[in-house]
Amino acid sequence: MAITFKEELTQQVPEKANVYRLAKLSASTKAVADIAKQLGLKGKQREYCISPDWTIYREGPYRVEVHKRSGALYYNDESRYGIQTEKEFELDNTRAEEIANDFLRSANIIPKNESKLLKVTHLRGTVSSVGNSTDLRESVIDAGVIYGRFVDKISVEGPGGKAMVNIDPEGKVVGMSSLWRPLSKKIGSVKLKKRDLILNEMRKYLAEIKGNVTVTKARFGYFEFDKYDLQTILQPVYTFIFNVEHEEVARRYVKVIPAGTKIYAPLKERKKFPFKQIVRTA
Amino acid sequence: MVSVGVEWINNFPEPCDQPELKYCDDTSVGFYNGMVSRGHSGNFNWGNNNAWERDFRDSVFGGDDHNWIDNVDFAHFSSHGSCSVNNVYRGYFGGQVDNCTWQSDRARLGNQNLEWLALDTCNSLELTRNIISVWHNAFYRLHMIFGFTDLVSDSSWTASRGYNFGRRVGNNDKLADAWLDESYSYWADDNPVAMAAGRTRDDAIYRRDNERIYSNFSDIPHDGISWYAWKWRS
Numbered sequence: 075m076a077i078t079f080k081e082e083l084t085q086q087v088p089e090k091a092n093v094y095r096l097a098k099l100s101a102s103t104k105a106v107a108d109i110a111k112q113l114g115l116k117g118k119q120r121e122y123c124i125s126p127d128w129t130i131y132r133e134g135p136y137r138v139e140v141h142k143r144s145g146a147l148y149y150n151d152e153s154r155y156g157i158q159t160e161k162e163f164e165l166d167n168t169r170a171e172e173i174a175n176d177f178l179r180s181a182n183i184i185p186k187n188e189s190k191l192l193k194v195t196h197l198r199g200t201v202s203s204v205g206n207s208t209d210l211r212e213s214v215i216d217a218g219v220i221y222g223r224f225v226d227k228i229s230v231e232g233p234g235g236k237a238m239v240n241i242d243p244e245g246k247v248v249g250m251s252s253l254w255r256p257l258s259k260k261i262g263s264v265k266l267k268k269r270d271l272i273l274n275e276m277r278k279y280l281a282e283i284k285g286n287v288t289v290t291k292a293r294f295g296y297f298e299f300d301k302y303d304l305q306t307i308l309q310p311v312y313t314f315i316f317n318v319e320h321e322e323v324a325r326r327y328v329k330v331i332p333a334g335t336k337i338y339a340p341l342k343e344r345k346k347f348p349f350k351q352i353v354r355t356a
Numbered sequence: 357m358v359s360v361g362v363e364w365i366n367n368f369p370e371p372c373d374q375p376e377l378k379y380c381d382d383t384s385v386g387f388y389n390g391m392v393s394r395g396h397s398g399n400f401n402w403g404n405n406n407a408w409e410r411d412f413r414d415s416v417f418g419g420d421d422h423n424w425i426d427n428v429d430f431a432h433f434s435s436h437g438s439c440s441v442n443n444v445y446r447g448y449f450g451g452q453v454d455n456c457t458w459q460s461d462r463a464r465l466g467n468q469n470l471e472w473l474a475l476d477t478c479n480s481l482e483l484t485r486n487i488i489s490v491w492h493n494a495f496y497r498l499h500m501i502f503g504f505t506d507l508v509s510d511s512s513w514t515a516s517r518g519y520n521f522g523r524r525v526g527n528n529d530k531l532a533d534a535w536l537d538e539s540y541s542y543w544a545d546d547n548p549v550a551m552a553a554g555r556t557r558d559d560a561i562y563r564r565d566n567e568r569i570y571s572n573f574s575d576i577p578h579d580g581i582s583w584y585a586w587k588w589r590s
Contacts, residue, residue, distance in 0.1 A: 123527075127523075156530065158587075195542075195590060198587060198589070198590060199587040203583050204581060218589060232513060283375075321374075323478070324507055327509065328509055343511075345379075
């Protein structure tokens with residue numbers, strides 16, 4: 075079976091990288107009200123919804139949600155976010171980026187010195203009649219300006235370390251999301267495993283897989299988890315995203331390998347919702 | 357309160373041999389737990405060889421969906437998926453009861469109860485195909501389908517999308533927003549799509565952009581559906 079690398083792992087891997095402890099987070103009603111104020115809301119309403127994992131604040135059509143474990147933030151104007159209007163979307167990417175930059179500067183939610191534009195995406199809507207389903211009418215509903223995180227000029231890979239600002243056709247910011255666990259302090263520095271060593275390890279791993287493998291992303295960076303996962307340490311990794319095609323099916327997989335010669339916290343691919351099946355009879 | 361049913365497959369032994377998956381339980385059971393944690397009713401949770409193709413096939417085609425997938429309000433399926441050039445979607449099962457694959461042209465969803473179906477598989481709303489041709493004949497009072505175009509990741513690092521989607525659906529968030537926000541991954545290149553049926557163009561767009569589980573939007577009989585609207589991020 076074939077193994078193809080569509081993206082080569084960078085040659086520019088440093089000798090060492092710092093390891094950081096992440097800060098403890100607060101999603102108290104006061105902390106969420108403060109974030110709401112940073113986002114331009116009054117933050118004085120009393121409508122909160124508090125669940126074991128989230129604190130949610132509402133002010134008119136606006137909603138601010140903060141995840142207690144990760145600090146993940148959702149903000150949106152429910153009357154506009156994701157809603158297609160008759161107005162054509164005419165903002166070019168440069169203008170969308172300017173609006174998003176202004177918003178982030180004013181809100182001061184993510185550190186400017188850690189963020190860099192990754193991509194301007196678009197939420198696209200299509201409508202079509204049943205009788206003429208090849209006549210597709212596509213509209214752009216928003217621009218989603220995505221920022222990535224960089225720590226010590228090293229990119230942060232993984233589901234975390236990203237923010238998106240959503241801009242509607244009127245040029246208004248109608249939503250923002252971020253998963254950007256703040257740093258607390260440097261707790262050490264690790265020597266990094268050599269790129270070639272990791273590539274050999276990866277090739278051996280991929281050779282065991284049934285099907286044709288295409289590696290679409292091969293990256294070195296820090297790794298930030300998804301919001302559901304508790305994370306206390308930010309440390310360097312190598313990440314590989316690859317597709318496997320086998321007969322009529324294909325699937326995308328992810329492999330994360332610690333890059334440091336010392337691991338500060340295990341990167342366990344754990345089951346979040348273990349479930350024991352009963353025997354089902356017809 | 358909304359009733360929920362999930363089916364998921366990680367293991368594909370003979371005669372239904374396919375590459376193994378690892379986290380379909382996390383995505384589907386996560387969805388189930390997210391909904392139940394918000395007070396909704398979990399009706400069934402079938403995994404691996406307990407998940408059966410027969411549960412999805414309409415009784416017109418000899419199936420038993422009226423007792424399972426079409427007997428809940430919201431169903432969630434995680435497994436392999438594919439969509440042929442002939443515009444037929446296939447969902448893959450690990451046991452042969454009665455077949456190893458379920459096909460979209462063997463479905464009539466909503467003629468019993470189902471209102472929303474999430475297909476956490478590759479190619480379930482595949483934009484390089486004619487998705488109206490793929491799904492129109494399955495919409496029998498079904499309101500919306502949530503799926504992916506192209507491939508989707510099977511990974512511990514992205515599997516909590518099921519729980520996150522279930523939590524937001526259960527909180528009565530807008531369904532399409534919840535699906536697209538929670539399932540989109542810039543990092544893993546996961547591209548979710550949400551599609552709604554409507555009586556008119558504007559009705560399809562309105563439903564796509566606004567439906568929540570407590571919206572009480574009316575069911576549309578199959579022959580009353582004239583338009584579909586879908587959206588995705590790219």
